[in-house]
Amino acid sequence: MQLRKVTAASAAVLSLALAVTACGSGKKNGSSSSGGKTITIGIKFDQPGIGQKTPQGYAGFDVDVATYVAKKLGYGADQIEWRESKSADRETMLKRGDVDFIAASYSITPKRQQLVDFAGPYLLAHQDVLLRADETAIKSPADLNSKKLCSVVGSTSAQNVHDKLAPKAQLQTYPTYSACLNGLQSGAVDALTTDDSILAGYASQAQFKGKFKLGGFKMTNENYGIGVKKGSDLKAKINSALQAMVADGSWQKAVDKNFGPAGYKNEPAPKIGDIKS
Template sequence: MMTMKLRKATVASAAALVLALTAAGCGSDGGGSSGASGSASAGGKTITVGIKFDQPGIGLKTPDGKYTGLDVDVATYVAQQLGYAPGDIQWKEAKSADRETLLQRGDVDFIAASYSITPARSEKVDFAGPYLLAHQDVLIRADDNSITTPTDLNSKKLCSVTGSTSAQNVKTKIAPNAQLQEYGGYSECLTGLENKVIDALTTDNTILAGYASQAQFKDKFKLGGFKMSNENYGIGVQKGSELKAKINTALEKMIADGSWAAAVQKNLGPAGYQPDSTPQIGVIVS
């Protein structure tokens, strides 16, 4: 009987030890985990940021696994002001159609992905910023002097990506006789532009400058300098998140200390892009 009792005690002790170790392990994982919305404000060890993976000069994941672009630099600066080193950032692809869902589900802490602030989007998420005022523009060949105003796009072959409203906006509002050409991606439009299959490519001037700043396109293209729309780029956060105010403070500091201007010049300057104004945080230009 004594042996039986000892065995039962030993089993019970072992079970208690396993439970204690499991609880300790779970506590350790919970303290260091992040990636969901709220982890940044809760002081997690990592922060998850949504960016574009396919826009040179804006947000690009390179073949060697690095991340480059203006949005990457802005997001890195903001994260550092929130207390996270560059190595603490987990980058997540934020395609245009997925951005609100990523924030609402808590898959990311914030998104910096050429994310224009609009009334419709502001009903679903909150925005810090804006940190950049972009405009719809055109990219043309550097030696093309036939397109000097938006109306010169009449009878020209105008390219944009499938599903984009940029080219349709030009045809509807500015140049009704433009010949629309829809390609699968901006790279295809650039190839067509370089080979004179098309005459102009249209989307945000920042996106155009990012592509044109790539080494293989050096001195081949130029921006038209047209301001066919105002696109206020903001940083998206979950509705009601306390991060909005903190990110605004970080952006104000980035502008004040010169880091913002340096990031713009580094990523978009090679294509001749110059911001027409320094952004005012909290002021939306209509």
């Protein structure tokens, strides 16, 4: 009799444990509105065309790529928790496990590869300049000599141009890219420099449509990858998802949607592991 009581009690405890496990089988960051597991993805919140938080939700090329990848991993759009990933915080966020992966104009570099793993690359961008649509004097990087060249605080883009290509360029530092764009529109500066994908994203905004153009100078190669924690098995799964996105045409559609209005001439989708120096 006593044996039956113990057995029954054990069965009750086991049933309770299984129920708790089932309820908690989603990720630690909670459940989606549909009651399923969730995935946490890091993106930029302030880069139009790349990753931007808007009153309507999240938008941009990185958002489209990340959403596609998440779907291939088994997560619907309502199962994604978006987390802002500022440039200086990305490696720390991955190390701590704050996010599952990061798609945030994250260039693959040897230094970063020592700290995190990268899937991809999924976009080959280049450092370029944005010019006024009616600009005719600036046709090459050398033409930036004596011109006012804008970039944002903390960026090395303008300094790179000054040091390597146009030593007489007059560097102007503004707090945001939007401030640089306003300066470019007003004539306070002659050019804005950073990655061409970022420039295209800003120039594609409705209020700037038709006012700017990309120089097409391709001054550096920027291989955008999806960052994951060192040793994560997500890397191989994300690579498979990226290959599928290119194969079914979704990648090109995302490029056209987010960068097309600025006349962005994108490079073909890079092959997985093909990092251009």
